[in-house]
Amino acid sequence: MMTIKLKRTLIVGLLTLLLSGCLGGVWTGANLFYDRHRIFKKTTDITLAAKVGHAIKIEPSLDCPSNRCFEIATFHGDVLLLGEVQTQVQKNKATQIIMALGGYRHLYNYIQVNPQATYETNVNDHWITTKIRSQVVANSEIDPQPFKVITHDQVVYLMGDVLDSQEDLIIDVAKETERVQKVVNLLQSYSLKHKTKDSDSA
Numbered sequence: 433m434m435t436i437k438l439k440r441t442l443i444v445g446l447l448t449l450l451l452s453g454c455l456g457g458v459w460t461g462a463n464l465f466y467d468r469h470r471i472f473k474k475t476t477d478i479t480l481a482a483k484v485g486h487a488i489k490i491e492p493s494l495d496c497p498s499n500r501c502f503e504i505a506t507f508h509g510d511v512l513l514l515g516e517v518q519t520q521v522q523k524n525k526a527t528q529i530i531m532a533l534g535g536y537r538h539l540y541n542y543i544q545v546n547p548q549a550t551y552e553t554n555v556n557d558h559w560i561t562t563k564i565r566s567q568v569v570a571n572s573e574i575d576p577q578p579f580k581v582i583t584h585d586q587v588v589y590l591m592g593d594v595l596d597s598q599e600d601l602i603i604d605v606a607k608e609t610e611r612v613q614k615v616v617n618l619l620q621s622y623s624l625k626h627k628t629k630d631s632d633s634a
Contacts, residue, residue, distance in 0.1 A: 509537035516549035596621040
């Protein structure tokens, strides 16, 4: 059973998606299916993130100051765990909790084990993410919709499903951005193959 607080989190997320869709303009027949599919994916990610966050928060062995130990990112069903814990046992516990929940496509646990963890937020992270996103939007060769940029301690994580022709372009933008120390590529790439007449008749 979900708690009242978790339900409220999901409701707020859903309302945000609906409002952003309304403000973006009038839906037409040409893009209605795409928008519905995109909202469904976002809704699924919000639900997944809320469940993961709640499961970790109520685990006594993962208690930490101000709940700042972990950063949870979800995109297209993938779950990314970031942050710091003091022991390897705690890191493994986080993985076990999410595996027990299920409902995800891939799980990436990049939590760092640091006995001297301070749980401080790096002031550069938001700037880096914003900078990368603005460069991607300005690049006509890159579709900014199917992937997500997450920055933690000046390390950039790239999540999502992208065309293989765009993957290197996205990575290069991230690597060339000021203040970035490292880029972790978690992108799932694919290609669009068109059948030829010869292959159809074979």
